[in-house]
Amino acid sequence: MHNFVFQNPVKVVFGKGTIEKLAELIPLEDKVLVAYGGGSVKANGVYDQVLAALKGRDLVEFGGIEPNPRYETLMQAVGLVRAQGVSFLLAVGGGSVLDGVKFVAAASVFEGPEPWDILSCGAPVNRALPLGAVMTLPATGSEMNCFSVVSREETREKLAFGAPAVYPQFSILDPEATFSLPDRQVANGIVDAFAHVMEQYMTYPADAPLQDRMAEAVLATLIEIAPAAMAKPPSYAARADLVWAATMALNGVVGVGVPQDWATHGIGHELTALFGLDHGQTLAVVMPALLRHEMARKKRKLLQYGERIWGVVQGSEDERAVAAVQKTEEFFRSVGVKTRLSEYGITRGWDEVPARFEHRGTKLGEHGDIGAPEVREILELCR
Amino acid sequence: MHNFVFQNPVKVVFGKGTIEKLAELIPLEDKVLVAYGGGSVKANGVYDQVLAALKGRDLVEFGGIEPNPRYETLMQAVGLVRAQGVSFLLAVGGGSVLDGVKFVAAASVFEGPEPWDILSCGAPVNRALPLGAVMTLPATGSEMNCFSVVSREETREKLAFGAPAVYPQFSILDPEATFSLPDRQVANGIVDAFAHVMEQYMTYPADAPLQDRMAEAVLATLIEIAPAAMAKPPSYAARADLVWAATMALNGVVGVGVPQDWATHGIGHELTALFGLDHGQTLAVVMPALLRHEMARKKRKLLQYGERIWGVVQGSEDERAVAAVQKTEEFFRSVGVKTRLSEYGITRGWDEVPARFEHRGTKLGEHGDIGAPEVREILELCR
Numbered sequence: 001m002h003n004f005v006f007q008n009p010v011k012v013v014f015g016k017g018t019i020e021k022l023a024e025l026i027p028l029e030d031k032v033l034v035a036y037g038g039g040s041v042k043a044n045g046v047y048d049q050v051l052a053a054l055k056g057r058d059l060v061e062f063g064g065i066e067p068n069p070r071y072e073t074l075m076q077a078v079g080l081v082r083a084q085g086v087s088f089l090l091a092v093g094g095g096s097v098l099d100g101v102k103f104v105a106a107a108s109v110f111e112g113p114e115p116w117d118i119l120s121c122g123a124p125v126n127r128a129l130p131l132g133a134v135m136t137l138p139a140t141g142s143e144m145n146c147f148s149v150v151s152r153e154e155t156r157e158k159l160a161f162g163a164p165a166v167y168p169q170f171s172i173l174d175p176e177a178t179f180s181l182p183d184r185q186v187a188n189g190i191v192d193a194f195a196h197v198m199e200q201y202m203t204y205p206a207d208a209p210l211q212d213r214m215a216e217a218v219l220a221t222l223i224e225i226a227p228a229a230m231a232k233p234p235s236y237a238a239r240a241d242l243v244w245a246a247t248m249a250l251n252g253v254v255g256v257g258v259p260q261d262w263a264t265h266g267i268g269h270e271l272t273a274l275f276g277l278d279h280g281q282t283l284a285v286v287m288p289a290l291l292r293h294e295m296a297r298k299k300r301k302l303l304q305y306g307e308r309i310w311g312v313v314q315g316s317e318d319e320r321a322v323a324a325v326q327k328t329e330e331f332f333r334s335v336g337v338k339t340r341l342s343e344y345g346i347t348r349g350w351d352e353v354p355a356r357f358e359h360r361g362t363k364l365g366e367h368g369d370i371g372a373p374e375v376r377e378i379l380e381l382c383r
Numbered sequence: 384m385h386n387f388v389f390q391n392p393v394k395v396v397f398g399k400g401t402i403e404k405l406a407e408l409i410p411l412e413d414k415v416l417v418a419y420g421g422g423s424v425k426a427n428g429v430y431d432q433v434l435a436a437l438k439g440r441d442l443v444e445f446g447g448i449e450p451n452p453r454y455e456t457l458m459q460a461v462g463l464v465r466a467q468g469v470s471f472l473l474a475v476g477g478g479s480v481l482d483g484v485k486f487v488a489a490a491s492v493f494e495g496p497e498p499w500d501i502l503s504c505g506a507p508v509n510r511a512l513p514l515g516a517v518m519t520l521p522a523t524g525s526e527m528n529c530f531s532v533v534s535r536e537e538t539r540e541k542l543a544f545g546a547p548a549v550y551p552q553f554s555i556l557d558p559e560a561t562f563s564l565p566d567r568q569v570a571n572g573i574v575d576a577f578a579h580v581m582e583q584y585m586t587y588p589a590d591a592p593l594q595d596r597m598a599e600a601v602l603a604t605l606i607e608i609a610p611a612a613m614a615k616p617p618s619y620a621a622r623a624d625l626v627w628a629a630t631m632a633l634n635g636v637v638g639v640g641v642p643q644d645w646a647t648h649g650i651g652h653e654l655t656a657l658f659g660l661d662h663g664q665t666l667a668v669v670m671p672a673l674l675r676h677e678m679a680r681k682k683r684k685l686l687q688y689g690e691r692i693w694g695v696v697q698g699s700e701d702e703r704a705v706a707a708v709q710k711t712e713e714f715f716r717s718v719g720v721k722t723r724l725s726e727y728g729i730t731r732g733w734d735e736v737p738a739r740f741e742h743r744g745t746k747l748g749e750h751g752d753i754g755a756p757e758v759r760e761i762l763e764l765c766r
Contacts, residue, residue: 001623003398008391014640015386207620209607210628213600221593237590240384244640245593253636257397257627 001208001257008252010144011170014244016236018174019046019134022053022090025170026132030088031058033081035101037065037093044180046136050092060084065093068272068279069100071116071152074107078115081108081129089131091168094185095140098133102148102166105129118161119150125163133171136178138243139189139280141196141250143171151273158273173247175239186230186242187335188280193246194222194331195283199262200255202291203366205300208258215254216308221245223309226335263364264290267375270353275346284332284339289381291325293374294365341382350379384591384640391635393527394553397627399619401557402429402517405436405473408553409515413471414441416464418484420448420476427563429519433475443467448476451655451662452483454499454535457490461498464491464512472514474551477568478523481516485531485549488512501544502533508546516554519561521626522572522663524579524633526554534656541656556630558622569613569625570718571663576629577605577714578666582645583638585674586749588683591641598637599691604628606692609718646747647673650758653736658729667715667722672764674708676757680750724765733762 013021026032034050041047051059062077080086081104091101105128107115117123135143142148147162178186201215222245228238248254267290268282277285291298299321306312306324315323329339338344357364358372370378396404409415417433424430434442445460463469464487474484488511490498500506518526525531530545561569584598605628611621631637650673651665660668674681682704689695689707698706712722721727740747741755753761 001398001620001627003401005394005396007394011388011390012639013388015384018386207623210600210604210624210631213604214597214631217593217596217600221596224592237384240590240640241593244384248593248597248636253631256395257623 001206001211002259004257006252006256007164008144008167010168010251012144012173012247013170014173015240016174016176018172019049019177020053021172022050022132022134025172026054026057026088026090028057031060031084031086032088032090033060033062033077033084033086033104034090034092035062035065035077035097035104036091037063037067037097039063040180041092041136044136044177046134046177047092050090050134060086065097065100067096068149068151068158069096069103071119071150072154074100074103074150075115077104078107087129089129091131091133092136094135094137095142098135098142098168099140099148099150101131101133102128102142102146103150103161105131105166106161106163116152119159120157122161125161125165128163128165130169131166133168134177135171135173135243137181137185137189138178138239138246139185139192141193141247143168143173144247144251147250149269156273158269160269173243175236175243178239178243179234183230183336184278187337188278189246190222190226190229190242190335191280191284191332191337193242193249194219195264195287196249197254198287198328199264200258200260202298202301202305203259203261204298206258211254211256211258212304216305218245218249218254219305219309223331226331230335259366261364261366263370263378266362266364267353267378270356271350274350274352275344277344280337281344284337285341285344285382286378288325288329288332288339289378291328292381293378295321295325297367341379347383351376353379384589384594385642387640389635389639390547391527391550393551393634395527395556395630396553397556398623399557399559401555402432402560403436404555405433405515405517408555409437409440409471409473411440414443414467414469415471415473416443416445416460416467416469416487417473417475418445418448418460418480418487419474420446420450420480422446423563424475424519427519427560429517429560430475433473433517443469448480448483450479451532451534451541452479452486454502454533455537457483457486457533458498460487461490470512472512474514474516475519477518477520478525481518481525481551482523482531482533484514484516485511485525485529486533486544488514488549489544489546499535502535502542503540505544508544508548511546511548513552514549516551517560518554518556518626520564520568520572521561521622521629522568522575524576524630526551526556527630527634530633532652539656541652543652556626558619558626561622561626562617566613566719567661570720571661572629573605573609573612573625573718574663574667574715574720576625576632577602578647578670579632580637581670581711582647583641583643585681585684585688586642586644587680588687589641594637594639594641595687599688601628601632601637602688602692606714609714613718642749644747644749646753646761649745649747650736650761653739654733657733657735658727660727663720664727667720668724668727668765669761671708671712671715671722672761674711675764676761677748678704678708724762730766734759736762
């Protein structure tokens with residue numbers, strides 16, 4: 001096990017009927033920006049529950065944060081925060097709204113000339129406005145971590161930052177708030193949570209049997225509950241399990257003290273930025289290809305994963321490793337997420353992805369050696 | 384899954400050579416009480432590492448905190464803290480030292496006449512002095528929770544309290560600091576961590592498959608690494624796994640949103656208070672007896688546990704449940720911890736235990752209905 005530091009201060013308020021707890025979670029004296037996305041929270045009643053809990057408070061509304069939240073949009077929110085003297089930010093929605101709010105929290109008090117530097121060149125985020133979340137979509141884990149991913153329309157970039165200052169003070173996770181989600185978003189969320197765990201697990205053995213089993217616990221649970229979580233009407237129990245699994249997938253617990261990969265996410269972000277694929281779709285496309293490309297170096301863990309998660313015990317080591325990847329791809333497809341670029345109508349034009357890695361000098365993967373040539377090969381396997 | 388609130392702010396600093404991080408973890412201006420136990424930390428070099436990291440600081444030393452820390456001793460520390468104007472408490476040792484320091488942190492600023500009220504009648508702990516820990520014994524999980532157990536010599540009582548104010552600000556977990564532990568303490572620690580998970584897991588199904596698998600992850604890991612963790616010389620990898628497993632066993636993660644038992648601990652504390660058994664020894668004695676007494680009501684989980692943890696799949700449901708308990712008792716014995724009262728020379732005199740439950744009106748277990756008569760029956764099964 002590697003040395004590590006772990007601290008996660010987020011207060012998770014989990015369960016049915018918990019949105020009303022907002023009243024005690026946000027200080028009375030705060031002026032609150034209530035941020036949301038395309039308006040589904042108004043259609044499904046969540047926004048009304050938020051307003052009821054915050055009745056009589058000094059609120060400023062900011063809607064329209066997109067999936068893959070845009071810098072251009074978020075800077076409008078920054079302007080509003082500064083102009084109105086907002087002192088607390090509340091995200092109501094999914095990971096994109098919360099990621100956007102995290103960026104707004106940091107950018108609103110950023111002292112440099114251009115908050116984009118936080119994303120483009122790692123400008124330090126030493127402080128941020130306090131923020132909280134009411135989550136409606138189990139997927140990104142943003143509710144219990146300090147990471148944020150923001151896109152820029154102008155340059156078609158999608159970049160991430162992380163800083164302890166943007167941990168939510170609280171996240172309210174009411175599984176019923178997810179009931180009105182379209183199938184596509186639930187399925188993408190399942191793939192996203194699964195991929196988050198795989199990025200922290202599917203590397204090489206590192207004398208960390210507990211972290212391995214914790215990761216396997218999340219993977220096995222996602223597989224078990226996926227059908228019931230996708231069912232109509234939704235099962236409360238399965239949605240509760242999905243919400244908690246998505247949170248545990250990326251709150252730091254399964255990844256302490258172990259090597260991590262993140263190449264699937266790195267490549268996937270570029271596919272979203274260039275082609276507009278959903279985040280979950282990009283992961284379902286890239287992860288099987290990445291695992292095939294890296295099969296030799298990931299073999300020990302692929303065999304463990306194949307046996308413990310999928311019961312793959314027959315055949316040679318090579319056959320079992322291939323089968324483990326195949327099972328992974330089949331799982332993504334089983335929830336309705338396609339796994340090949342061609343299925344999304346993309347048959348060419350991805351040369352820009354390795355070109356960007358070349359330009360930035362970025363290297364990915366647990367060995368830090370997946371560069372432009374390897375990204376090109378992996379994308380070929382995504383056809 | 385039940386509704387829950389989860390927040391754990393402890394900063395875990397894990398790994399080889401991390402004691403030197405104390406220099407940056409405790410503010411320079413603080414006057415620090417350095418508390419420890421019977422002096423093993425002076426013999427094994429840990430105390431010297433602490434002093435080296437805190438060179439030039441304003442320190443007050445307080446040694447002699449016993450296993451099952453005594454109220455009488457801790458009140459001496461409270462006197463010292465108040466007289467010297469101590470502003471930060473550092474525990475150097477195992478769970479007993481840290482539990483003691485948590486109580487001192489609360490008692491030093493307690494506003495009532497008698498800090499014992501915190502333990503005996505739940506007097507509220509709204510604030511406490513800040514504290515941190517350098518841990519030398521993987522067992523209690525105290526390093527990442529807000530619980531404390533304190534004994535009182537005068538009345539032969541052993542009582543617990545918990546309050547967010549006594550979360551450590553940090554806990555340094557250097558697996559090498561455990562290398563000089565006697566076998567008995569390592570074995571007790573393995574049993575303690577195992578029992579902590581069982582108290583949160585071995586109840587009844589509650590639509591919480593992820594929590595179940597997280598609990599099983601810790602149990603399976605403890606079983607896997609126990610031989611190497613007990614070996615001489617100790618294996619760093621196995622000790623690191625044991626340290627992290629003991630922490631994860633009682634930092635709240637495996638127990639969110641599920642019913643919990645804690646009857647084994649409740650009865651075990653009385654056996655320590657009355658007969659002086661080690662905490663781990665009491666758990667090894669009481670848990671198999673409790674599981675036998677509650678077999679019918681715990682059967683669904685016993686069958687799941689038997690199959691997933693011990694591979695028990697043959698025989699009738701009753702036979703499998705019996706086998707699962709038998710495996711548990713054998714595991715405790717495999718690390719050298721005896722599981723029967725008679726093996727500790729105790730053949731009578733335990734009537735005082737149910738009498739105390741009767742007197743206090745305490746009811747234990749996930750159904751809240753294990754009272755004096757049931758405690759008496761369970762103790763008969765501990766013979």
